[in-house]
Amino acid sequence: MVEQPAIGDNDRVVVHRLSKRFGNVQAVADVNLRVRVGEAMVIVGPSGSGKSTVLRCMNHLEVPTKGAIYIDGVHLEDPKTDINAVRKEMGMVFQQFNLFPHLTVMGNLTLAQKRVRRRSQKEAEEIGMQQLNRVGIPEKARMKPAQLSGGQQQRVAIARSLAMNPKVMLFDEPTSALDPEMINEVLDVMRELAASGMTMVVVTHEMGFAREIGSHLVMMDEGRVVEEGNAAEVFANPQNERTRAFFSKIL
């Protein structure tokens, strides 16, 4: 058992000494992070540096080998924790969208609202419609996901999470599977979300976007956090050599 970290009222997500091994691969090694309410944290780093693994641990899709995650002070790895109760307050957006192909767009938006939030069909559809408006595609409500473009599908996926009224949104490379001309429509939605004060953790390779919305930038390499700080400052003046090397390669 690890010692409990100090958790303030403003700490939405606390990652405490997180390590994760897959067989022989040390995916994440002793990572500490703190996401405060209203903050947009951006995690960058080379492929295989453990970004997705950290994000997935925040939602308990991966179980840490060592360390602990606290969401609003609730310890995720505690066997007494009701993980579904925590997850319904968190949204997760995946690289591959993961829309439910057998349901319409509206069906995607209402399923968890009805099953988890116990909302009526009518209420769920109203909220679903609001969120579709928010992501700019209300006219697609009756379509199947396969009839939409990649950018539209990802916006539906974001709306699906937002319809649950989450307190924090996790994004794992939400634009990496998109054709270049569709990236911006998704980033626009995320910009609006950040501006509205949503607490967010975003793993991305979109450096311009990271600089723009990231109040807090985290650079990972080989499973470790090698540098973190105010996004604008880190971009302007990276302290760590690997950060500099990464920026020079990608920018």
Added chain:
Amino acid sequence: MRPVQVPGAAEIETDPLGIEASQERGEFPYWLVLMLLIIGLFAYLTFFDPTYVGARRAILPGLGITIRATLIAFVIALVIGLIAGLGRIARNSVVRTLATTYVEFIRGVPMLVLIFAVALVIVPLLADALGFSNRLPQEVRAIIALALIYGGYIAEVFRAGVESVHPGQLEASRSLGMPHSSAMRHVVIPQAVRNVLPALGNDFISMLKDSSLLSVLGVTEITQQARIFASSTFQFREGFLVLTFLYLTMTLVLSLLVAWLGRRLKRG
């Protein structure tokens, strides 16, 4: 013939007759024309040739039993198969072990032997244990046997179906706060069933043919009727031609239906 289902949505058979494949090659399905000619000839003999009247009158009455036994056994097998198939991938290792044992047991014994064993050993034992020792009719035993056997095969179909659904579907549902059971019920299983509909259709066709094995229990379905007719009149040609005609007509119609369904599902 029962190919082992391999995980991966794309690997589930959707074009069993090769119709789509032959269309892609730009080939006309001549085999279908030949088949229809053969069936047409058999139909003519069965219904219009006076030497076949006896066979037809003796065998046709068994058709109802063949169809009824197949339908009832198939519905029961679907239920058993869904339960055992989900059991095969359950997180509880006791459930998984029991389901796997059942499936492997069924797959390891010839169907004819299983039919004897279930109808003549297991059903009487169970009936005794449950207290209704009044003798169950052979048709009921036969249906139970078929259902138990196909339940094992269909379990594998459902398991492959669930495994063919992308793991991201379960993760997305869970990340929305849905419990595992409701994610399975509302997200994974509907997609799994859709993916395996053609495979289930093929199992139904196999079951229809395998119902002929029930003749060994004396159930008076069409094969048994044909055997009785042929051995009492020595009209083997007539008896087995009529019998073949009936099976071939049913399986061809069903195969075309399954092929059509498979293509429709593929198009989404």
